[in-house]
Each structure stands twice: as C-alpha cells, then as structure tokens.
Amino acid sequence: MEYIIEPQKNIPVAAETEVLVVGGGPSGFGAALTSARMGRRTMLIEQYGAVGGVATTGIMSHWTGRQGGGLFEEFLFKAGDCECPEVINPEKLKILMLNMLIEAGVTVQLYTWMSDVIKEGNRITGVITESKSGREAIRCKVLIDSTGDGDAAAKAGAPFEKGRSADGGMQPMTIMFKLAGVDMDRAMFFWGFEDTVQLPEGDLQTLSRKELPAPAGHVLLYPSSLPGVVTVNMTNSINADGTNIRDINRAELECRNQMGKIVAFLRHYVPGYEACYICDSSNAVGVRETRRFLAEYQLNEEDIAEARVFDDWVVTKSRFFFDLHNVTGSGLDNDGAYRQFKQEHPYTIPKRCLIPREVEGVILNGRNIGGTHKAHSSYRVMPICMNIGQAAGVIAALSMEKKKDARDLDISLVQEALRAQNVEP
Ligand SMILES: Cc1cc2nc3c(=O)[nH]c(=O)nc-3n(C[C@H](O)[C@H](O)[C@H](O)COP(=O)(O)OP(=O)(O)OC[C@H]3O[C@@H](n4cnc5c(N)ncnc54)[C@H](O)[C@@H]3O)c2cc1C
Structure with missing residues (x-):
C-alpha cells in the first residue's frame, strides 16, 4: 500500500x-x-x-x-x-x-x-x-x-x-425500510423467522427463499405506530465487515437493490400488502x-x-x-x-x-x-x-x-x- x-x-x-x-x-x-x-x-x-x-x-x-x-x-x-x-x-x-x-x-x-x-x-x-x-x-x-x-x-x-470463532463470520447487514398503503385490517405480520403462513402457492418463508434475490430470502414484517405503515426487516447482505468502508458500501448497494423486489414479492403474495409502497428507509445500512x-x-x-x-x-x-x-x-x-x-x-x-x-x-x-x-x-x-x-x-x-x-x-x-x-x- x-x-x-x-x-x-x-x-x-x-x-x-x-x-x-x-x-x-x-x-x-x-x-x-x-x-x-x-x-x-x-x-x-x-x-x-x-x-x-x-x-x-x-x-x-x-x-x-x-x-x-x-x-x-x-x-x-x-x-x-x-x-x-x-x-x-x-x-x-x-x-x-x-x-x-x-x-x-x-x-x-x-x-x-x-x-x-x-x-x-x-x-x-x-x-x-x-x-x-x-x-x-x-x-x-x-x-x-x-x-x-x-x-x-x-x-x-x-x-x-x-x-x-470458526471463520470470523459476522451477522448480516440490513437496511430497514417502511411501507405505507398497507391494509391493516387484513395485513399479516411476521415477528420471527419461524413465523409463516400457508398460501395457495406454498409456504411464505419457503417462497421468499426461492423468489427473493439471495442472500435476501426471509419475511420479517412488524406493525408500526402509524396507520397503514409497516416496518420491513428483509434486506440482507452477508460477508461484510461493518468496520470496512468498502464492505459497508457494497452492503448498502446490495440491500437497496433488494428493496424493490421485496415490495413486488409482498404485493404479490401477502394479504394486505397489494398496494404497499416504500415511504421511508434507514439512511445507513444497519450493522449487527x-x-x-x-x-x-x-x-x-x-x-x-x-x-x-x-x-x-x-x-x-x-x-x-x-x-x-x-x-x-x-x-x-x-x-x-x-x-x-x-x-x-x-x-x-x-x-x-x-x-x-x-x-x-x-x-x-x-x-x-x-x-x-x-x-x-x-x-x-x-x-x-x-x-x-x-x-x-x-x-x-x-x-x-x-x-x-x-x-x-x-x-x-x-x-x-x-x-x-x-x-x-
Ligand atoms: C438491521 C438491524 C435490526 C435490528 N433489530 C432490532 C430490534 O428489532 N430490536 C432491538 O432491540 N434491537 C435490534 N437490533 C440491534 C440493536 O439495534 C443494536 O445492537 C443496538 O442499537 C446497539 O446499541 P449501541 O448503542 O451499542 O449501538 P448503536 O445503536 O449502533 O449506536 C452507535 C452510535 O454511535 C454512532 N457512531 C458510531 N461510530 C461513531 C464515530 N466514530 N464517531 C461518532 N459517532 C459514531 C452511530 O452513529 C450511532 O448513533 C437491530 C440491529 C440492526 C442493525
């Protein structure tokens, strides 16, 4: 160097x-x-x-x-x-x-x-x-x-x-974002990776693993304090070190690019999310x-x-x-x-x-x-x-x-x- x-x-x-x-x-x-x-x-x-x-x-x-x-x-x-x-x-x-x-x-x-x-x-x-x-x-x-x-x-x-200890692997990074336009009377929430629902097309968590761009591939959706607004914890970037500026930039780009596909997936599959749209996102990729x-x-x-x-x-x-x-x-x-x-x-x-x-x-x-x-x-x-x-x-x-x-x-x-x-x- x-x-x-x-x-x-x-x-x-x-x-x-x-x-x-x-x-x-x-x-x-x-x-x-x-x-x-x-x-x-x-x-x-x-x-x-x-x-x-x-x-x-x-x-x-x-x-x-x-x-x-x-x-x-x-x-x-x-x-x-x-x-x-x-x-x-x-x-x-x-x-x-x-x-x-x-x-x-x-x-x-x-x-x-x-x-x-x-x-x-x-x-x-x-x-x-x-x-x-x-x-x-x-x-x-x-x-x-x-x-x-x-x-x-x-x-x-x-x-x-x-x-x-085996390989120094750290937890993934995520950009949290919010969706507005959710029909809260019908909306479903998924607090953990083991929460799921059986849809006509199959199990929701399994569908997300198949259809979302890896390493995204799970559904975590939480209610917010605002009407019609849901918080999404579904973007995912792996093999990134939050103390390395180049890794942080790669994770930011990767997570941002997943967001549109996650919205399309939710609109298609999850009741209550048919008309949802992104209304907010974290300014910085979250480091766990x-x-x-x-x-x-x-x-x-x-x-x-x-x-x-x-x-x-x-x-x-x-x-x-x-x-x-x-x-x-x-x-x-x-x-x-x-x-x-x-x-x-x-x-x-x-x-x-x-x-x-x-x-x-x-x-x-x-x-x-x-x-x-x-x-x-x-x-x-x-x-x-x-x-x-x-x-x-x-x-x-x-x-x-x-x-x-x-x-x-x-x-x-x-x-x-x-x-x-x-x-x-
Ligand atoms: C995507 C994601 C989802 C999570 N979900 C949850 C959840 O649902 N519930 C929950 O309870 N926890 C959750 N966590 C975990 C939790 O948010 C963090 O572990 C927790 O906030 C750590 O608290 P902290 O004060 O140590 O650090 P942080 O909350 O990260 O605060 C560190 C602060 O220091 C500032 N800072 C950093 N470096 C510098 C510097 N060099 N100079 C000046 N300022 C600096 C940062 O800007 C930041 O404000 C989540 C974390 C992530 C990333």
Whole structure:
C-alpha cells in the first residue's frame, strides 16, 4: 500500500469534559444521561443529526427482548407510543432522547465524527473529531465507547475479536425500510423467522427463499405506530465487515437493490400488502455485529442460558434468546435459538465485561462489550444496551467522584448507586 505523510499541524482543543460519551445510540444515551444525572460534566458526540442510533436513524421497529428495572423501564414508560409500548416511533424518540439529555445537562454535539483518540501512555485522555468546523480535539477524563463498533477502544489499541470463532463470520447487514398503503385490517405480520403462513402457492418463508434475490430470502414484517405503515426487516447482505468502508458500501448497494423486489414479492403474495409502497428507509445500512473487545470477562452463552447472577453484576433482569441471523444466507443461523429457547430466569452482566484489557480511561458500552459471538446475539438488543449504558454511566461518574480508575472501582459502591436507580438482581 502507498502512504502519504500528513504534515504536522496544531489542532484546537474545542472542549474539555469529565465524561465523554462517543456515539449516541441506546447505550450512549443511557451512559450520558446517567453520568450527567450523577452530577458529572458530560459531553456526547454523535456522527449523525439525531441521537438514538439504530432506534432512530436506523428506523427500528421495536424494542426486543425483556429488560426489567433501571433506565430502560423508566424510558419505555416515557416513550411508549401506542397500545404496544415496545413498538418504536423513531420521530418521537429523536426529540424525546435529545431533550432528556439536554435537560440532564449533557452537552450534545451532533454531526461530529470521532476519527482518533489522544493517549498518554496507555490511557485515553481525549479524542480527535472531524466536523464542519474542521479537525478539533476534545479532552476528557473518562471516555465511554458507545460507537457500537468500538472505534475509540480500537484506536487506543484495546484487543478485540470479530465474528464466530470458526471463520470470523459476522451477522448480516440490513437496511430497514417502511411501507405505507398497507391494509391493516387484513395485513399479516411476521415477528420471527419461524413465523409463516400457508398460501395457495406454498409456504411464505419457503417462497421468499426461492423468489427473493439471495442472500435476501426471509419475511420479517412488524406493525408500526402509524396507520397503514409497516416496518420491513428483509434486506440482507452477508460477508461484510461493518468496520470496512468498502464492505459497508457494497452492503448498502446490495440491500437497496433488494428493496424493490421485496415490495413486488409482498404485493404479490401477502394479504394486505397489494398496494404497499416504500415511504421511508434507514439512511445507513444497519450493522449487527463487529468488534467484541477482550474485556476482563467474556460473557458466554452458558452464562445467559443458565441465567448466572455474577457477584459483580451491573446489568440485571435481561432476557433474550440467541438471535443469530444466518452468517451465510437468509433466515436464522443453525446456532441461533428462538422458539426452542427456554429461559426461566433473567441473566446479569458483570462489570468486568465493560472494562477492556490493556487500555485505561475507556469503558466499553453497548454491543461492543466483552462477550462471545453467540452471547453477543442476545445482549446486542437495544433495551439491554440501554441498561449497559446506565451501568457505564454509573462507573464513569463514580470513577470521577472517587478519583479511581474504572477497573479498580469498588463494586459495592457501583451496585449501591445502581440499586438507587432501580437496578438489582
Ligand atoms: C438491521 C438491524 C435490526 C435490528 N433489530 C432490532 C430490534 O428489532 N430490536 C432491538 O432491540 N434491537 C435490534 N437490533 C440491534 C440493536 O439495534 C443494536 O445492537 C443496538 O442499537 C446497539 O446499541 P449501541 O448503542 O451499542 O449501538 P448503536 O445503536 O449502533 O449506536 C452507535 C452510535 O454511535 C454512532 N457512531 C458510531 N461510530 C461513531 C464515530 N466514530 N464517531 C461518532 N459517532 C459514531 C452511530 O452513529 C450511532 O448513533 C437491530 C440491529 C440492526 C442493525
């Protein structure tokens, strides 16, 4: 590869903060809100023009899984829009989440991309950002990496894994889109890969595998909070790494090209969809899985299936099955568990999963925490990520207050603060 050498230049320090949250998805929102509510000077930067991440800019359909207690329970009460509070109205969330952050005292800076980190030794002390104002620096005492992909921790040199252990294969990418013009009195919905209907022409899921352009080939349709509007989770791009810009571009093009064929298929086969048309789509292809950092502990599938209660729990009352989309095609992966997944008790996530190895001054958050490929397919859902964010916010705020590294913070203090915020096993 050919290289150029960047000339040295002075970069203005645009802001200084105690806690810097990079990324404003469900986990970043939870972290920033909690840190600010605990009285710490908190700033959040986000590349897009809205906070909420996949929940808003990704026009997501619904909060999946179950997350009892803590911030998500409070949030769902505020955000619930219709008879089914789990159904998301992204436009409502864009305003609600932003205003909640501002009211808590968070400095929110949208349209700001974190391109690098500033380090002293192996400690992160700030970031470099790119925006319409050019290249700037922000100094911080603690950084919470809520980028989904773990961009900050990776730039700092924290070790990570990607994909399944056999071949590194990661879950497919998808552009979510919405259909209007659906006859809701007759419309059918398909919440999971195992939901189907027998039509005169055959089984709907089988027909979709035959007729949609591979690797599309499953039917997932969810009601929205708007009349006549349905959210579609059916585009599919495989063998793509969400931290590789060329793969992201290929996935975007592939998914966009599938959309028209999916609409034609639905119009032809599915009752209620005869006159449907696309009225909205996510601005960016949705990435399910990228870096999982090597943390002080890797949450694994047994921990989830057996609902282990860790001594150093920081997230509790989480429930979801192993939602592993097929890494090599459409539908659910053979290793994914859906209907057959029985979980009598909710699981917990320990503080150690949020603490990366080898690098100081950064807390992992959301889908990039330490865990296995299969465990990740469960805790990656947004309600659980929001409460991971709450835990990250508590750890950051207390490490400021006690002047201790997140790694060395007394777990009993963290759990005492979390209990006061309605989080307990
Ligand atoms: C297609 C798809 C369907 C899904 N369906 C569901 C579902 O139905 N229900 C459910 O609960 N979950 C669903 N998920 C999973 C869930 O949405 C994510 O796993 C979850 O949002 C992760 O939360 P997060 O905060 O870690 O990351 P994200 O929501 O991805 O948020 C990360 C944020 O960081 C910002 N960012 C990233 N890098 C940078 C940077 N370098 N500088 C500045 N900002 C940056 C991004 O713009 C984004 O706003 C789905 C995911 C996808 C992709």
